[in-house]
Amino acid sequence: MRAKRYGRCGTWLVLGFLLLLTAPAPTPRPPFLTPTATDTSVPAIGRAWPVGARPTVLRGWEPPATVYGRGHRGVDLAAPPGSPVRAVAPGRVSFAGRVAGKGVVSVELTGTDLRTTYEPVTASVKKGAEVAPGEVMGTVEPTGSHCTTTCVHWGLRRGETYLDPLSLLPPWLLRRGPSRLLPVLDVPLP
Known part of the structure; x- marks a missing residue:
């Protein structure tokens, strides 16, 4: 009886091993599951x-x-x-609707592989609409924010990689306060 039992186990082991050898190669992990360094440069x-x-x-x-x-x-x-919630750059609305009870607007930016998202927003645009920089796309919703005060969560993605959305803005737009003129050193005054 024992010989038959081990014989069957051995048979199953051999069959399992053969299946393992003949199985197709595993498919590569999708890029969004593989934390690799990708291009993080963003045009302003x-x-x-x-x-x-x-x-x-x-x-x-x-x-x-x-x-x-x-x-x-x-x-x-x-x-x-x-x-009002405005488009940061020119693009086409790829989504305008609700996700998990929050209003979301996503815009694919023209001439790039970038996408911005804004939430919680009551959208005034529809999917497929072309938007210009500064164009109103909706209004901030009074609820659904994860902030302690009302806020807009602004995101930026390239494919499945999240990037810093502030990198879209040129330095002059990020500055706070008035511009200041500084003296030019080592230049004689007239």
């Missing part, structure tokens, strides 16, 4: 803030160490409910 093509003239950044971009790790995959900008 933005021409407007999503909300306000120079909103307060309540929470900045904190890239996660791993794909599913902790972090903040965008920036939170202070904005009272009902504030």
Whole structure:
């Protein structure tokens, strides 16, 4: 009886091994599951803030160490409910609707492989609409924000990689306060 039992086990082991050898090679992991260094350069093509003239950044971009790790995959900008939400750069609306009870607008930026997202937003645009920089796409919803005060979460992605949305804005748009002229040193005065 024991000989038959081990014989069957041996047969199953051999069959399992043969299946393992003849199985197709595993498919590569999708890029969004593989935390690799990708192109993080972003052209400063933005021409407007999503909300306000120079909103307060309540929470900045904190890239996660791993794909599913902790972090903040965008920036939170202070904005009272009902504030207009504007397109940062030219593009086409790829989504305007609700996700997990929050209004979301996504825009694929013209001439790039970048996509921006804004939430919570009551959209006034529809999927497929072309938007210009500064064009109103909706208003800030009074609820659904993850901030302690009302805010807009603004995100930026290239494919499945999250990037810092503030990198879309040129330096002159990020400056706070008035410009200051500095003296030119070592130049004699007339």
